[in-house]
Amino acid sequence: HFGEFFKSVYFERLIRNTFSINxxxxxxxxxxxxxxxxxxxxxxxxxxxxxxxxxxxxxxFISAVVxxxxxxxxxxTNGVITSVFTAITGQEASNMFSHSAYFQPLxxxxxxxQEFGWDSIIYFxxxxxxxxxxxxxxxxxxxxxxxxxxHVTLPGISPTIVILLIMRIGNMMTLGWDKILLLYNPxxxxxxxxxxxxxxxxxxxxxxxxxxxxxxxxxxxINFILxxxxxxxxxxxxETSLW
Numbered sequence: 001h002f003g004e005f006f007k008s009v010y011f012e013r014l015i016r017n018t019f020s021i022n023x024x025x026x027x028x029x030x031x032x033x034x035x036x037x038x039x040x041x042x043x044x045x046x047x048x049x050x051x052x053x054x055x056x057x058x059x060x061f062i063s064a065v066v067x068x069x070x071x072x073x074x075x076x077t078n079g080v081i082t083s084v085f086t087a088i089t090g091q092e093a094s095n096m097f098s099h100s101a102y103f104q105p106l107x108x109x110x111x112x113x114q115e116f117g118w119d120s121i122i123y124f125x126x127x128x129x130x131x132x133x134x135x136x137x138x139x140x141x142x143x144x145x146x147x148x149x150x151h152v153t154l155p156g157i158s159p160t161i162v163i164l165l166i167m168r169i170g171n172m173m174t175l176g177w178d179k180i181l182l183l184y185n186p187x188x189x190x191x192x193x194x195x196x197x198x199x200x201x202x203x204x205x206x207x208x209x210x211x212x213x214x215x216x217x218x219x220x221x222i223n224f225i226l227x228x229x230x231x232x233x234x235x236x237x238x239e240t241s242l243w
Contacts, residue, residue, distance in 0.1 A: 001214035010198060017104075018194040022172045024108045030168055032116040034161060037123035038149060053124075056117025068182035071110045072097060081106075097183060100191040107183065107192075122164070123157060130156035162240040170227030173219050195219050 005011060036056065043049045059067065074081040075096040086093045096102045134152045143151065177196035184192035195215065203212025235241035 001211045002218060004211065005215050005218065010193070013190065013193060014195050014198050017191060018173055018175055018196075021104050021107060021175055021194065024104060025111060026168060026172070028108055029112045029115070030165065032112050033118075033120035034123055034157075036116055037120045037127060038153060040120075041124070041127050041153070042145060042149075053117065053120075056120065058117070059114040060118035062114070064176075064178050065182060067110065067114055068179055071106065071183065075102075075106060097185065098187050100188040103184065103188040103191045107180070110179070122160060126157040126160040127153065158238075159240050162234055162238060163242065166227070166230045166234055166242055169230040170223055172226050173222045 040049055040052060043052075073079055076082065077093050077095050079096075082093055082096055085091070085096065096106060130153065134156070135148055138148050138152050173195065175194045175196050177194070177200050180192055180194060180197050181200065184197075196219075199212045199215050199219075202208045202215065231241045231243065
């Protein structure tokens with residue numbers, strides 16, 4: 001089964017798409033909740049801060065079916081995202097999910113929109129653990145807000161950031177199949193087909209359970225290797241690690 005998967009015409013495409021989407025999620029999605037937490041932490045009004053936090057959490061609790069339905073609606077020919085995109089680029093309006101080049105950026109954008117508020121909770125918790133006397137000392141030394149963030153806030157939450165980064169790297173080859181199945185179509189298979197959707201098709205639609213299990217196991221092995229490597233590098237660089 002492993003040999004059959006490695007020789008499959010889909011192997012290169014599945015690995016490339018899975019890694020590409022996860023890499024985009026890591027580069028753009030991972031910093032989003034950190035930036036959100038840092039910016040909201042600077043807000044002095046507690047009522048406004050709680051309101052913004054509550055609104056940012058809401059998409060996390062919306063069903064994947066509804067989120068994907070909204071995204072498809074936003075990206076249709078006369079959708080909001082399509083209208084903004086055509087206004088900026090000057091291109092002719094068309095359904096953005098009919099173009100394979102747009103699928104991955106749109107998918108990453110949707111994931112950020114749904115999860116950045118929820119993911120920021122742990123950073124807000126880390127921010128509350130920073131000793132306030134450090135800010136007072138920095139202010140006495142003449143530090144402005146930017147300097148406080150750079151020299152007090154970021155070092156204070158850096159262990160949390162590193163641990164979550166290691167865990168994210170350990171899932172670099174894992175991608176939920178549900179949202180992709182709800183979004184993709186034959187016109188975007190080249191950029192949208194990933195390991196999890198392939199396992200779904202082979203295992204549940206073609207009833208090749210043992211082959212699908214082998215592909216899933218291969219995926220887990222790659223994630224395990226990436227987790228070990230990320231943890232080892234982190235332990236050597238900054239002495240923060242999972243174990």
